[in-house]
Amino acid sequence: MNDRPSTPLLDQVVWPADLRKLQPDQLRQLADELRQEVISAVGVTGGHLGSGLGVVELTTAIHYVFDTPNDKLVWDVGHQCYPHKILTGRRDRIRTLRQGGGLSGFTKRAESEFDPFGAAHSSTSISAALGFAVANKMQGRPGKGIAVIGDGSMSAGMAYEAMNNAREAGNRLIVILNDNDMSIAPPVGGLSAYLARLVSSREFLGLRDLAKRLARRLPRPLHNAARKTDEFARGMAMGGTLFEELGFYYVGPIDGHNLDQLIPVLENVRDAAEGPCLVHVVTQKGKGYAPAEAAADKYHGVQKFDVITGTQDKAPPGPPSYTGVFAKALIAEAERDPAVCAITAAMPSGTGLDKFGAAFPDRTFDVGIAEQHAVTFAAGLAAQGMRPFCAIYSTFLQRAYDQVVHDVAIQNLPVRFAIDRAGLVGADGSTHAGSFDVTYLSSLPNFVVMAAADEAELVHMVHTCAVHDDGPIAVRYPRGNGVGIALPETPERLEIGKGRIVREGRQVAILSLGTRLEEALKAAEVLEAKGLSTTVADLRFAKPLDEAMIRRLLTTHEVAVTIEEGSIGGLGAHVLTMASDQGLIDNGLKLRTMRLPDIFQDQDKPEKQYADARLDAEAIVDTVLTALRHNSAGIGTEARA
Numbered sequence: 001m002n003d004r005p006s007t008p009l010l011d012q013v014v015w016p017a018d019l020r021k022l023q024p025d026q027l028r029q030l031a032d033e034l035r036q037e038v039i040s041a042v043g044v045t046g047g048h049l050g051s052g053l054g055v056v057e058l059t060t061a062i063h064y065v066f067d068t069p070n071d072k073l074v075w076d077v078g079h080q081c082y083p084h085k086i087l088t089g090r091r092d093r094i095r096t097l098r099q100g101g102g103l104s105g106f107t108k109r110a111e112s113e114f115d116p117f118g119a120a121h122s123s124t125s126i127s128a129a130l131g132f133a134v135a136n137k138m139q140g141r142p143g144k145g146i147a148v149i150g151d152g153s154m155s156a157g158m159a160y161e162a163m164n165n166a167r168e169a170g171n172r173l174i175v176i177l178n179d180n181d182m183s184i185a186p187p188v189g190g191l192s193a194y195l196a197r198l199v200s201s202r203e204f205l206g207l208r209d210l211a212k213r214l215a216r217r218l219p220r221p222l223h224n225a226a227r228k229t230d231e232f233a234r235g236m237a238m239g240g241t242l243f244e245e246l247g248f249y250y251v252g253p254i255d256g257h258n259l260d261q262l263i264p265v266l267e268n269v270r271d272a273a274e275g276p277c278l279v280h281v282v283t284q285k286g287k288g289y290a291p292a293e294a295a296a297d298k299y300h301g302v303q304k305f306d307v308i309t310g311t312q313d314k315a316p317p318g319p320p321s322y323t324g325v326f327a328k329a330l331i332a333e334a335e336r337d338p339a340v341c342a343i344t345a346a347m348p349s350g351t352g353l354d355k356f357g358a359a360f361p362d363r364t365f366d367v368g369i370a371e372q373h374a375v376t377f378a379a380g381l382a383a384q385g386m387r388p389f390c391a392i393y394s395t396f397l398q399r400a401y402d403q404v405v406h407d408v409a410i411q412n413l414p415v416r417f418a419i420d421r422a423g424l425v426g427a428d429g430s431t432h433a434g435s436f437d438v439t440y441l442s443s444l445p446n447f448v449v450m451a452a453a454d455e456a457e458l459v460h461m462v463h464t465c466a467v468h469d470d471g472p473i474a475v476r477y478p479r480g481n482g483v484g485i486a487l488p489e490t491p492e493r494l495e496i497g498k499g500r501i502v503r504e505g506r507q508v509a510i511l512s513l514g515t516r517l518e519e520a521l522k523a524a525e526v527l528e529a530k531g532l533s534t535t536v537a538d539l540r541f542a543k544p545l546d547e548a549m550i551r552r553l554l555t556t557h558e559v560a561v562t563i564e565e566g567s568i569g570g571l572g573a574h575v576l577t578m579a580s581d582q583g584l585i586d587n588g589l590k591l592r593t594m595r596l597p598d599i600f601q602d603q604d605k606p607e608k609q610y611a612d613a614r615l616d617a618e619a620i621v622d623t624v625l626t627a628l629r630h631n632s633a634g635i636g637t638e639a640r641a
């Protein structure tokens, strides 16, 4: 059992106003106590640890120097916000993190005025902070927009779109670049190399610091001369920083764990007459907790753990994860076909491409947090004859939707989409739920959209993707483990648009897509016990539909129910459209669709999410029985011939 740490100073701090009453020399102890509280809390709840540990001092300094919540503090991604939540009135609930009804694991507007903007998908903070800054300026109100963005999140184009536009805000916008030289995995690309150079050029800070001090001391008219010296120093040392070319006043790099550096620099930047400013702080992900510091991933995401040893709770042994089955299947495809390659957007371990990359390093691309680029890069690869698998979580693929439409679908390019975390994801909640991919892909002409019902089906579908060259194709599969079915020795090439009957019946037809098949089969047993002979079909394809099979089922059964782990506008909508277009509902068929409710899925345990979403066996039985009881006007309910 993890005991709560002794935190005498932190016990005096509920709000930032309490923090600001402390003496500067008390802040070091406060930060140490804050770090212990974060470790203790996440040991109980699990969640994101490494990032928060890396910003304990930065969070303390920001709330000490700036007038939050009037100064709007926007955390990028928000996974590092646990220290922020503790210092902004939520310490009493910090051990409810990521649980139903508990604190969100990310920043959330509805949760606190100190969370002016929600996050979880990366690289949005500068745009949002700029919005707050410009609004304050337009309204003649005081208050800055402050974005804290990580080096990994700086690899997404949206950050540059915002910086390109930031001049509007003048000194109202402050960007704090939290550079811990880590994304979830080590960072990639030219930006991370650039930042490494900036950090390593210590003399740069010396020169620049001198020039800046000079600038501040000179009377106004000479101010520009000094600034020129400053720019000269910059140019001489580093050829101008990327950020300054974008119109930012670059300050740094500074030690993000040294409050004696952080506080005066943030005070200077707060009071600077010019801007926008970018403060480059160097931190360590996992700072101050040995197991996190020693871990390759710096304990980015953790299960509950023993604080003393750092040992995380292990999931009970069970079937392989869908992610692991995908990686293994893709390796087999790549062994057969040298054109097979794979792209991840900064999620190598989450997508299993770390394993694929170990086998095929030259055919694996981690493009950073850049889903839009990932998709169009894959389109280029496909156009030139490669067989690219773009492995992106359902929720993160949303960021590249126009690239999917414009660069892939319209050009009918054979990009393969491996869509992990499709469906409900549990504790990450609404920002990460993979609710919409069937809807947003199956409405696109030329697209093939498959959903694996189990891990054996996933192997067949990966193979089907690999050999499908007739245009874009996607396979979706959920977070977590399979059902324990044996994996096929040899994968089959599935016939596009063909489903399979898994159980034959006569009165009720359940048309299942994806992993809801398990619940559909359980429901069929219950219905059979109630005297209702039930067919269960695994449609396999949301697009193209197996129209022949669906027509047969809808014209020979009394009740038909579709079920999918996706939002409105998905499989059920397409079956309804087909049935209506073909007059299959003109003569009394009872057709119902089951899908995720039209809400954003809140965080909770997955099994509770399924029950709440009414996507389990009990809900299927309920839906069938209710349909049977429903007397459509004048139409008899005799069993159909």
Ligand SMILES: Cc1ncc(C[n+]2csc(CCOP(=O)(O)OP(=O)(O)O)c2C)c(N)n1
Binding pocket: 051, 054, 077, 079, 080, 120, 121, 122, 149, 150, 151, 152, 153, 154, 180, 182, 183, 184, 285, 345, 346, 347, 369, 371, 396, 399
């Ligand atoms: C658009 C998007 N893609 C992928 C992710 C998954 N993700 C969450 S945190 C993270 C790494 C962020 O790195 P950085 O900004 O450096 O923050 P750090 O964890 O180092 O504090 C990634 C890739 C995401 N949240 N949003």
Ligand SMILES: CC(=O)[C@@H](O)[C@H](O)COP(=O)(O)O
Binding pocket: 048, 077, 079, 120, 184, 301, 350, 421, 425, 428, 432, 479
């Ligand atoms: C913060 C973030 O976006 C990632 O860390 C995400 O939470 C990972 O999700 P999985 O745990 O499903 O890989």
Ligand SMILES: [Mg+2]
Binding pocket: 150, 151, 152, 153, 178, 179, 180, 181, 182, 183
């Ligand atoms: Mg980082």
